[in-house]
Structures are given as structure tokens and as C-alpha cells.
Amino acid sequence: MATSSITDLIIVDSEKLRKALKELETEDLTTGRFRVNALEQLEAGRKLL
Amino acid sequence: MSSPFVILDLNSYLQYYSPEEILSDLSLFKSRNGSEELCHFIQETFNEDGTKKDNFLDFENKHLCRIYFILSDKVNDSSDKCVLNLKNGAYPVYGYFSISAKIFYETNLYTDQSLLSKKNTVTYLIGHLCKNDSYEWENGGLFMLQQCFEIIESVHQKIGIEYILIECDKSLIEYYSRQHFKEVGFNRKSGLFQMIRKVSENPKISC
Numbered sequence: 001m002a003t004s005s006i007t008d009l010i011i012v013d014s015e016k017l018r019k020a021l022k023e024l025e026t027e028d029l030t031t032g033r034f035r036v037n038a039l040e041q042l043e044a045g046r047k048l049l
Numbered sequence: 050m051s052s053p054f055v056i057l058d059l060n061s062y063l064q065y066y067s068p069e070e071i072l073s074d075l076s077l078f079k080s081r082n083g084s085e086e087l088c089h090f091i092q093e094t095f096n097e098d099g100t101k102k103d104n105f106l107d108f109e110n111k112h113l114c115r116i117y118f119i120l121s122d123k124v125n126d127s128s129d130k131c132v133l134n135l136k137n138g139a140y141p142v143y144g145y146f147s148i149s150a151k152i153f154y155e156t157n158l159y160t161d162q163s164l165l166s167k168k169n170t171v172t173y174l175i176g177h178l179c180k181n182d183s184y185e186w187e188n189g190g191l192f193m194l195q196q197c198f199e200i201i202e203s204v205h206q207k208i209g210i211e212y213i214l215i216e217c218d219k220s221l222i223e224y225y226s227r228q229h230f231k232e233v234g235f236n237r238k239s240g241l242f243q244m245i246r247k248v249s250e251n252p253k254i255s256c
Contacts, residue, residue, distance in 0.1 A: 017245075041196070
């Protein structure tokens with residue numbers, strides 16, 4: 001990851017993108033091991049200010 | 050899962066503290082495995098001609114992204130490592146990440162299209178994900194990635210946008226593939242590979 005990712009133009013390959021989107025259609029993203037309750041952690045962080 | 054960490058967004062921090070204070074605190078941030086760029090982004094560095102390089106404060110002030118720090122929820126005033134000094138004491142900084150919106154364009158190498166005719170897709174970009182290697186933190190990178198996903202999920206519920214984009218070097222493709230990212234391109238200028246995954250309404254990380 002890089003700072004240039006935020007500022008520079010990003011161009012991806014059409015064929016790879018089509019293939020990736022097809023694979024992503026069937027991915028189950030909810031079967032991992034843990035959640036971290038990020039929004040609660042954000043609230044806790046702001047209370048330290 | 051209860052967590053010994055809190056997240057502090059830079060935007061909120063700057064409402065109470067000065068840029069000089071956070072620059073001073075972050076000067077001890079160290080990343081052994083991350084690139085120098087990831088450390089320099091949160092410090093003050095200069096070009097060869099003496100001009101200041103844009104860093105996290107410039108990006109935050111220009112609203113190019115939002116930056117989040119992972120802090121221990123326990124004060125450690127005696128630490129000689131990177132800490133953020135807040136009203137109740139010094140909180141160890143375990144890492145940081147940035148999230149922004151990003152449009153990517155599609156190209157077919159065999160056609161010569163102008164940019165305006167290219168298809169484009171709006172995504173969430175995880176632009177930095179950097180662990181402070183001064184602290185032992187097993188699965189810290191995955192833990193931060195999960196925090197990114199959950200923050201993105203909360204924005205997704207309000208405004209939509211279907212995909213998350215990252216750029217990474219070759220050594221990290223397998224790592225991100227395990228988290229359901231798919232390679233979609235290569236940036237010759239930066240030498241980084243582009244990968245995307247879907248935003249999930251109930252994202253979970255696989256260790």
C-alpha cells in the first residue's frame with residue numbers, strides 16, 4: 001500500500017476485473033473467525049481526548 | 050470479542066491537539082517490515098530541494114482520506130516507544146491505517162481508449178495499513194484489516210459502494226487473497242498490484 005494509491009490514477013485490467021467480479025459473486029465473506037467492534041473502539045478512542 | 054485496543058481518528062484528535070504534538074509523538078513510530086514510505090507518511094520529511102513532503106496531516110486537511118490510529122486502551126507513561134500523549138496519559142500506538150474513496154478505471158490493453166470512454170468504478174481504498182513493530186502484536190495486521198472492513202461496512206450502509214480496493218506488493222498477494230481479495234491489475238509506476246473484494250455486511254477475518 002502506498003500514498004500514491006490515494007492521489008494517482010488507478011487503471012485496472014478489464015479482463016482480470018471481469019474474472020475477479022465473477023469469483024467474488026460466490027465468495028462468502030462472513031465465515032471468518034472474529035469481529036473487533038470497530039465502531040465501539042472508535043467511540044472509546046474519542047473519549048480519551 | 051473484547052479488545053485491549055481503541056481506535057482514534059485523526060480528525061477528532063485535531064479538534065483537541067495541535068499537529069505539532071502528534072508529529073512529536075509519532076517520531077518514534079517504527080515499522081521493520083513496512084516500507085519507509087509508511088513511516089514517513091506520519092512524520093515530517095523533506096524533499097531534496099528542502100520543501101516539505103505532504104504527509105498524513107496534509108492528506109487529512111485536504112480530506113483526501115481519513116486516518117485512524119490503533120492505541121492500547123492502557124496508559125503507559127514510562128514507555129520509550131511510540132505513544133500518543135492524551136489528557137489521561139500516554140497511550141501506546143500499535144498501528145495506523147487510512148481509508149478513502151477511490152475511482153478506478155478499466156482498460157483493455159488491445160484498444161486505445163481515452164480516459165473519458167473508460168468504464169469506472171467507485172471503491173473504498175485502504176491506502177495504508179501499518180503496524181508499529183516496536184510492539185509485539187500477533188495477527189495485528191489482520192486485526193487492523195478487520196477494523197477497516199467494519200468502518201467501511203458502516204459507511205456502506207449509509208452511501209453504498211460495493212468494492213474495497215488495495216494496492217500491494219507481490220509478497221502480499223497471497224496474504225490478501227486469503228481475505229477474499231482478487232488481483233485485478235498492476236501499476237507499473239508504483240510496482241504495486243491492485244486487488245479488490247466486496248464489502249460485506251458482516252465481514253470476518255480468516256487467520
